[in-house]
Amino acid sequence: MGENFLLQVRDLHTQFVTQSGVVKAVDGVNFEVKPGETLGIVGESGSGKSMTALSIMKLVPSPPGEIVKGEILYNGDDLIKKTEKQMRHIRGNKISMIFQDPMTSLNPVFTVGEQLTETLRTHRNVSKRQALEHATELLNLVGIPDPKARLKNYPHEFSGGMRQRVMIAMALACDPELLIADEPTTALDVTVQAQILELLKKLQKELGMAIIMITHDLGVVAEICDRVMVMYAGKQVEFTDRFRLFDVPKHPYTWGLLNSIPKMEKEKKRLKAISGHPPDLRHLRKGCPFAERCPKAKASCRIQAPHLQEVEPGHLVSCLLYEEEKVTLE
Amino acid sequence: MINYIIRRLLLLIPVFIGVSILAFALLRLIPGDPAKSMLGNKATEAQLQSLRAELKLNDPLPVQYASYMKDVIKGDLGKSIKSHDSVIKEISTRLPATIELSLFALIIAIVIGVLAGIISAAKRSSWFDHLSMTGALFGVSMPIFWLGLMMIWLFSVTLHWLPPSGRLSVGTHLQTITNFYLVDSILTGNWFAFKDSLAHILMPGFALGTIPMAIIARMTRSSMLEVLNQDFIRTANAKGLAKYLVIFKHALKNAFLPVLTVIGFQFGFLLGGAVLTETIFSWPGVGRYVYQSILSRDYPVVQSTILIIAVMFVLINLITDILYKYFDPRIRYD
Numbered sequence: 104m105g106e107n108f109l110l111q112v113r114d115l116h117t118q119f120v121t122q123s124g125v126v127k128a129v130d131g132v133n134f135e136v137k138p139g140e141t142l143g144i145v146g147e148s149g150s151g152k153s154m155t156a157l158s159i160m161k162l163v164p165s166p167p168g169e170i171v172k173g174e175i176l177y178n179g180d181d182l183i184k185k186t187e188k189q190m191r192h193i194r195g196n197k198i199s200m201i202f203q204d205p206m207t208s209l210n211p212v213f214t215v216g217e218q219l220t221e222t223l224r225t226h227r228n229v230s231k232r233q234a235l236e237h238a239t240e241l242l243n244l245v246g247i248p249d250p251k252a253r254l255k256n257y258p259h260e261f262s263g264g265m266r267q268r269v270m271i272a273m274a275l276a277c278d279p280e281l282l283i284a285d286e287p288t289t290a291l292d293v294t295v296q297a298q299i300l301e302l303l304k305k306l307q308k309e310l311g312m313a314i315i316m317i318t319h320d321l322g323v324v325a326e327i328c329d330r331v332m333v334m335y336a337g338k339q340v341e342f343t344d345r346f347r348l349f350d351v352p353k354h355p356y357t358w359g360l361l362n363s364i365p366k367m368e369k370e371k372k373r374l375k376a377i378s379g380h381p382p383d384l385r386h387l388r389k390g391c392p393f394a395e396r397c398p399k400a401k402a403s404c405r406i407q408a409p410h411l412q413e414v415e416p417g418h419l420v421s422c423l424l425y426e427e428e429k430v431t432l433e
Numbered sequence: 434m435i436n437y438i439i440r441r442l443l444l445l446i447p448v449f450i451g452v453s454i455l456a457f458a459l460l461r462l463i464p465g466d467p468a469k470s471m472l473g474n475k476a477t478e479a480q481l482q483s484l485r486a487e488l489k490l491n492d493p494l495p496v497q498y499a500s501y502m503k504d505v506i507k508g509d510l511g512k513s514i515k516s517h518d519s520v521i522k523e524i525s526t527r528l529p530a531t532i533e534l535s536l537f538a539l540i541i542a543i544v545i546g547v548l549a550g551i552i553s554a555a556k557r558s559s560w561f562d563h564l565s566m567t568g569a570l571f572g573v574s575m576p577i578f579w580l581g582l583m584m585i586w587l588f589s590v591t592l593h594w595l596p597p598s599g600r601l602s603v604g605t606h607l608q609t610i611t612n613f614y615l616v617d618s619i620l621t622g623n624w625f626a627f628k629d630s631l632a633h634i635l636m637p638g639f640a641l642g643t644i645p646m647a648i649i650a651r652m653t654r655s656s657m658l659e660v661l662n663q664d665f666i667r668t669a670n671a672k673g674l675a676k677y678l679v680i681f682k683h684a685l686k687n688a689f690l691p692v693l694t695v696i697g698f699q700f701g702f703l704l705g706g707a708v709l710t711e712t713i714f715s716w717p718g719v720g721r722y723v724y725q726s727i728l729s730r731d732y733p734v735v736q737s738t739i740l741i742i743a744v745m746f747v748l749i750n751l752i753t754d755i756l757y758k759y760f761d762p763r764i765r766y767d
C-alpha cells in the first residue's frame with residue numbers, strides 16, 4: 104500500500120439487539136487516520152459517531168451492543184481480534200478518549216491527582232512520586248493554574264472547562280498516538296469551547312498525536328480537521344478533505360449541513376436546518392436512508408442502495424446521483 | 434469535621450436525658466404498686482418496705498429522677514433486685530458478648546452481602562445473579578427463631594458439628610482482657626480457645642446476620658447497577674484500568690454510600706435481633722439479660738440496660754455519618 108496509516112477501519116458494522124429490533128448503529132464504515140492528522144466525524148444526533156469511536160476502543164456497551172463485522176487495523180494489527188486484556192494495554196496508553204460531558208466523566212469521589220496518576224501507574228512502571236510529578240506537569244500543560252495544589256481537589260471543585268482540561272490531561276498522560284475526542288466542546292460555553300479547541304490544536308502541534316474529532320458542528324471541522332467523514336443513519340455518506348468538503352460538497356446531506364451554518368456574522372436569519380427527521384434505525388427501508396429528506400431524491404433512490412465510490416481523487420461519496428449509469432442499466 | 438463531631442457529641446446530651454426519662458418512667462408508671470409487681474404476690478410487707486426504701490419509691494418523682502441521674506453520672510446503674518449484683522458489673526461482661534456477636538454478624542453480612550451484590554451486578558442476569566437474589570429474597574423473609582432452631586437441629590443435634598449454646602465450652606480456659614473472646618484468644622495466643630469460641634459464635638452469628646446480609650446484597654446490587662452505567666465508569670475503562678479496579682475502586686466507592694446507610698440501620702436492627710438470637714442460643718449477652726430481666730420483672734436492670742443500648746445506637750449513627758464523609762467528599766459538615 105505504501106502509505107503509512109495509524110488506523111484503518113474497514114467495513115465496520117456495530118449493532119444493538121433490542122426488543123424492538125436490531126439497530127444498525129454503524130453500518131459499513133471505512134476510513135483511515137494518518138499519524139498526526141485530525142480526522143473529523145460529523146453527523147446529526149444518532150448517526151453513529153459515538154458508536155464508531157467506542158468500536159475502535161472496543162467499549163461498545165455489551166450487551167446489547169456488538170461489533171459484528173469489519174476490521175480495525177491499528178498499526179496493521181486488527182483490534183477486533185485482540186483480547187480484552189490486550190485492549191486494556193492499548194486503551195489510555197496508545198489510544199485514549201475524551202467525552203462530551205466533563206461534568207459526569209470524572210469520578211466524583213476521587214481527587215483529580217488520584218485519577219491522573221492512576222492512568223500513569225497502570226501503563227508505566229513509575230513510583231507514586233514520579234507519577235505525581237508527571238501529573239503536575241500534565242495539568243500545567245493543559246493550562247490549569249497552580250497545578251500542584253489542584254491535584255488535591257475533587258472534580259466538583261473545578262468548572263466545566265477546567266474539568267475538560269483535566270480529562271485532556273488524563274487522556275494525554277501516556278503520550279497516546281491517537282486521541283479520540285467525542286464532542287469535547289458540546290457541553291461547554293461558547294468562549295470555553297474556543298479555548299478547548301485552541302488547546303487541542305496546540306497540544307497536537309507539541310505532541311504530534313493524531314486526533315479523531317467527533318462533532319456535529321461544522322465550525323469545529325473548519326477549525327481543526329484535515330479530513331472529514333460525514334455520517335448519516337450509521338452509514339458513511341461522504342469522505343474527503345476539509346477544503347473539498349466546504350468548496351465542492353457532493354452529497355445532498357452535506358449540502359444541507361453546510362446550509363445550516365450562517366455564512367457571515369451579519370447573516371442572522373434563521374438557519375435552514377434539513378427538514379424532516381433521521382430514520383428509525385430499526386426499520387430501515389431499502390434504498391438510500393436519506394431519500395425521505397433528500398431534495399434530489401429520484402424514484403430509484405427508494406429502491407436501490409448507493410455504494411461508496413471515489414468520484415474524484417480523494418473524494419468518496421455514497422449517492423445515486425453519482426451512479427447514473429448503473430441505475431439506467433437496470 | 435472536628436467541629437461537627439463535637440456538635441454531634443453535644444447533641445448526645447438531650448438524647449441521653451430524653452431516653453433516661455423514658456427508662457425511668459418505665460419503672461414508675463407500672464399500674465399499681467411497683468414494688469409488689471416486682472416482688473410478686475408472695476412478698477411480705479417487710480420485703481416490700483425494704484425495696485421501696487432501696488429504690489426510694491416513696492420520694493416525689495422529680496427527687497427520684499434526680500437521685501437516679503446522680504447515680505448514673507457517677508457510673509452507678511443500680512442493682513438487680515433479684516441477684517443483688519450491680520448492673521454495671523453484669524453489663525460489663527455482657528455488653529462485649531453482645532457487641533462481639535453483633536459485629537461478627539455484621540461483618541459476615543457485609544462481606545458476603547456486598548460481594549454477592551457486586552458479583553450479581555457485574556454479571557447481571559447470570560446464574561449467580563439469579564441464585565443470590567433468590568437467596569436474598571428468602572433471607573429477608575426468614576424469621577430468626579425459626580432459622581436458629583433449624584440450625585441447632587441440623588448442625589448440633591443431627592450432625593454434631595457445632596455447639597448449640599454459650600460462648601465457650603465448659604472446661605475451656607481463656608484469660609479475658611477485652612471480654613471479646615475471639616480477640617482475647619488471639620491476644621493471649623490461645624489457639625484452642627479461639628477455635629472453640631469461633632465454633633460457638635458461628636451459628637448465632639449467621640442466624641443474626643442473615644436478614645442484614647440479604648438486605649445489603651440487594652442494596653449493593655441495585656446501587657452498583659446504577660453506578661456501572663455512569664459516564665465515569667466508561668472513562669475508567671477508556672483509561673485501560675484493570676477490571677477489578679473499575680469495579681472495586683471506581684464503582685464500589687460510589688455505590689457504597691446507599692449501602693452504608695442500610696448498614697447503619699441494620700446495626701440497630703442487630704441490637705434488637707440480638708434479644709432473640711441470644712435467647713435461642715443461650716448467648717450470655719445484654720439481649721438475653723434484658724429478656725430475662727423483663728420476665729422476672731427486674732425493672733432497675735431493664736431501665737439501665739435500655740439507657741445503654743440507646744446511647745450505643747446514637748453513637749453508631751454518628752459513626753455512620755462520619756464514614757459518609759469518607760465515601761463522598763462532596764458532603765460538607767460545616
Ligand SMILES: Nc1ncnc2c1ncn2[C@@H]1O[C@H](COP(=O)(O)OP(=O)(O)OP(=O)(O)O)[C@@H](O)[C@H]1O
Pocket residue numbers: 119121126128146147148149150151152153154155164167319384
Ligand atoms: N444501548 C443502546 N441500545 C440500543 N441502541 C443504542 C444504544 N446506544 C446507542 N444506540 C443507538 O445507536 C445509534 C447511534 O448512536 P450514537 O451514540 O453513535 O450516535 P451519535 O452520532 O454519537 O449521536 P450524538 O450526536 O447524539 O452523540 C443511535 O441511533 C442509538 O439509538
Ligand SMILES: [Mg+2]
Pocket residue numbers: 152153154285
Ligand atoms: Mg455521541
